[in-house]
Amino acid sequence: MMAAPAIEIAELAGGKTAGLDGFHRIKVKERTWHELAAGCAAGHQDLGGMWFDSGAIQMLLFSEQQKMRAIVALAARSGVYPSVGCYHAPAIRLERALRDIHGTDPQGLPDARAWLDHGVWPSAAPSQKSGKRPARNYEFLSAEGNGLHQIPVGPVHAGIIEPGHFRFTANGETIVRLEERLGYAHKGIEALCKGADIDRAARLAARISGDSTVAYSFAFARAIEAALGWPVPRRAEFLRGIMAELERLANHINDVGAICNDASVVVLHARCAHLREQILQVSKSCFGHRLMMDCIVPGGVSCDLAPEGRGAIEQLLKHCAKQFEAVVHVYEEAPSLQDRTVTTGIVRPALAAQFAAGGYVGRASGRKFDTRAIFPYAPYGLLKFDMAGRSEGDVDARLMVRVDEVRSSIDLIRQMLELLERGPIRGPAPALKAGEGAAMIEGFRGDIFIRLRLDKHGRLAHFHARDPSWFQWPMLEAAIEGNIVADFPLCNKSFNCSYSGHDM
Amino acid sequence: MRSLLLRALIEGPAVIDRPEPDSASVSELARALADRFRQRLGRSLAIREVDAGSCNGCELEIHALNNPVYDVERFGIKFVASPRHADVLLVTGPVTWNMRQALERTYAATPEPKWVVAAGDCAKNCGVFAGSYACVGPVSAVLPVDLHIPGCPPEPLDILKGLLALIEASSA
Numbered sequence: 039m040m041a042a043p044a045i046e047i048a049e050l051a052g053g054k055t056a057g058l059d060g061f062h063r064i065k066v067k068e069r070t071w072h073e074l075a076a077g078c079a080a081g082h083q084d085l086g087g088m089w090f091d092s093g094a095i096q097m098l099l100f101s102e103q104q105k106m107r108a109i110v111a112l113a114a115r116s117g118v119y120p121s122v123g124c125y126h127a128p129a130i131r132l133e134r135a136l137r138d139i140h141g142t143d144p145q146g147l148p149d150a151r152a153w154l155d156h157g158v159w160p161s162a163a164p165s166q167k168s169g170k171r172p173a174r175n176y177e178f179l180s181a182e183g184n185g186l187h188q189i190p191v192g193p194v195h196a197g198i199i200e201p202g203h204f205r206f207t208a209n210g211e212t213i214v215r216l217e218e219r220l221g222y223a224h225k226g227i228e229a230l231c232k233g234a235d236i237d238r239a240a241r242l243a244a245r246i247s248g249d250s251t252v253a254y255s256f257a258f259a260r261a262i263e264a265a266l267g268w269p270v271p272r273r274a275e276f277l278r279g280i281m282a283e284l285e286r287l288a289n290h291i292n293d294v295g296a297i298c299n300d301a302s303v304v305v306l307h308a309r310c311a312h313l314r315e316q317i318l319q320v321s322k323s324c325f326g327h328r329l330m331m332d333c334i335v336p337g338g339v340s341c342d343l344a345p346e347g348r349g350a351i352e353q354l355l356k357h358c359a360k361q362f363e364a365v366v367h368v369y370e371e372a373p374s375l376q377d378r379t380v381t382t383g384i385v386r387p388a389l390a391a392q393f394a395a396g397g398y399v400g401r402a403s404g405r406k407f408d409t410r411a412i413f414p415y416a417p418y419g420l421l422k423f424d425m426a427g428r429s430e431g432d433v434d435a436r437l438m439v440r441v442d443e444v445r446s447s448i449d450l451i452r453q454m455l456e457l458l459e460r461g462p463i464r465g466p467a468p469a470l471k472a473g474e475g476a477a478m479i480e481g482f483r484g485d486i487f488i489r490l491r492l493d494k495h496g497r498l499a500h501f502h503a504r505d506p507s508w509f510q511w512p513m514l515e516a517a518i519e520g521n522i523v524a525d526f527p528l529c530n531k532s533f534n535c536s537y538s539g540h541d542m
Numbered sequence: 543m544r545s546l547l548l549r550a551l552i553e554g555p556a557v558i559d560r561p562e563p564d565s566a567s568v569s570e571l572a573r574a575l576a577d578r579f580r581q582r583l584g585r586s587l588a589i590r591e592v593d594a595g596s597c598n599g600c601e602l603e604i605h606a607l608n609n610p611v612y613d614v615e616r617f618g619i620k621f622v623a624s625p626r627h628a629d630v631l632l633v634t635g636p637v638t639w640n641m642r643q644a645l646e647r648t649y650a651a652t653p654e655p656k657w658v659v660a661a662g663d664c665a666k667n668c669g670v671f672a673g674s675y676a677c678v679g680p681v682s683a684v685l686p687v688d689l690h691i692p693g694c695p696p697e698p699l700d701i702l703k704g705l706l707a708l709i710e711a712s713s714a
């Protein structure tokens with residue numbers, strides 16, 4: 039590690055007012071960049087994403103204690119800049135990905151390997167001007183010792199799952215190292231957004247990770263609204279919240295069932311899958327699409343909730359609450375289940391804090407962060423809920439955090455239905471103009487971050503989305519170490535990281 | 543656990559009735575299967591799902607086929623873990639360059655006779671991802687496709703109707 043004094047973003051942003059979207063914007067010189075990176079390593083602030091725009095390398099830094107978020111930019115015309123990853127490991131994959139896509143050159147980055155570019159694209163990514171391409175063969179990290187063997191898995195997995203490669207090194211049944219290789223689902227979404235109008239970019243953003251389509255549309259809409267000063271009517275804010283909580287409910291319930299399935303209690307899986315189906319059917323009847331894709335749009339929402347819809351949701355919540363508690367009851371009373379989940383796949387709190395692991399992965403390991411509570415956005419400022427949390431960091435803790443979140447989502451939707459008043463569902467579109475906006479939204483998996491910039495015609499000049507999985511995938515590698523190979527599916531399910539959201 | 547099982551007895555099954563096979567699919571398949579391997583499936587399908595770069599929305603709906611409402615195993619449709627056991631590859635997503643080789647290898651590992659079903663708009667024409675440097679093209683750019691099931695994502699019922707059409711057509 040290089041030596042630089044560690045500084046806090048609060049020292050730079052203190053006293054200044056943040057933008058309308060709640061983010062400070064700070065231009066720094068190289069020395070301060072080093073110091074901020076060292077500050078991340080020292081735990082003064084969290085790293086929330088990195089991107090390259092307008093000849094500057096930029097990063098999101100935030101601090102939950104100071105309740106402060108800042109976008110820090112360092113001019114780097116040629117793409118050469120001091121690596122953050124050489125101070126702060128969570129930046130390493132971000133910087134490898136940026137190098138593949140933009141040809142940036144992070145000085146001192148400890149890993150020379152490509153990340154998203156597997157060397158098979160017919161041409162380099164459009165924003166990567168250097169023309170340098172990685173070799174096709176990828177060198178996995180080595181593990182040496184007597185009796186070690188490797189188990190390569192993927193990118194095509196045994197179940198109905200997204201593509202990714204896992205390289206296990208095992209000693210008998212015990213995993214000594216897991217190395218992930220991702221990027222298989224890379225679709226070049228950032229490049230597709232470049233030059234796109236707002237409607238098209240919204241459709242792309244909604245398809246970054248299908249299970250979080252509501253959360254992504256929500257984040258995209260808020261970033262656009264910040265860039266253009268687009269007002270959102272109160273009713274639309276509550277409808278957004280209701281959709282976001284329905285999405286969380288469907289995913290959490292489904293995954294609780296899937297974890298139990300991997301521990302061989304199939305009946306709970308069937309129960310949960312049925313509940314999820316019912317949530318999707320109500321979502322469709324209320325909002326016209328089972329996953330509520332494209333239902334949140336800049337300025338508001340695209341479909342209103344009819345009075346019958348409200349009744350259907352109330353009914354659904356009643357049913358879910360009852361059925362889900364029955365599932366939880368079985369889980370808590372079944373020693374054979376606990377035997378599999380308790381002490382399996384532990385993420386240490388220090389590691390979760392270092393990586394700013396979001397969602398249930400962080401909250402199960404003592405990280406008290408939920409965007410809805412720490413950086414509340416409409417409508418959550420008007421709602422009451424308790425942040426879920428555990429500190430054990432094992433599969434059981436991640437599952438129990440989700441259980442608590444199912445309960446709080448049900449309550450949140452009830453609060454929102456109560457507060458829902460009549461009115462328009464979309465604000466009048468403002469004149470198109472150049473601007474910049476950012477947003478952070480708590481999806482079911484964790485905090486989703488979007489940053490974008492519009493040109494004077496209102497087309498996207500830059501788009502960047504950072505899935506929570508970026509800071510959760512590395513936790514999985516750490517969590518599985520020392521566990522048996524047979525526990526990997528269970529452990530993996532308890533994370534349920536997104537491949538597509540990560541690969542983009 | 544006992545109370546859950548008991549309730550299942552009282553409440554009765556959650557399953558829906560068998561839907562009619564999709565007629566548009568039937569005609570697409572009639573063409574595709576005209577001379578190929580009729581009566582080989584014995585009214586059952588073993589499916590290997592391959593995500594060739596989807597946003598995972600299609601996977602969610604394919605997953606839903608196994609829930610108690612659609613319960614596809616009662617129609618002889620079963621998802622299998624290996625292409626070696628499969629009759630059908632059910633492929634989603636625009637095929638990304640990074641997934642191309644894995645998709646081709648999975649196809650090569652599937653024994654004849656085999657069918658390819660492309661599920662979702664992306665699998666049909668790349669959907670919103672058309673034109674990306676990172677996508678090869680729709681599934682048909684890489685493998686011969688016997689049936690397309692459109693939708694973003696296609697709902698479980700649409701997927702089920704398409705698969706039933708495949709069973710009908712191949713055992714007609």
Ligand code: SF4
Pocket residue numbers: 245248595596597598599600634635636661662663664665669670693694695696
């Ligand atoms: S068709 Fe729609 S749901 Fe399916 S992979 Fe494409 S974008 Fe996702």
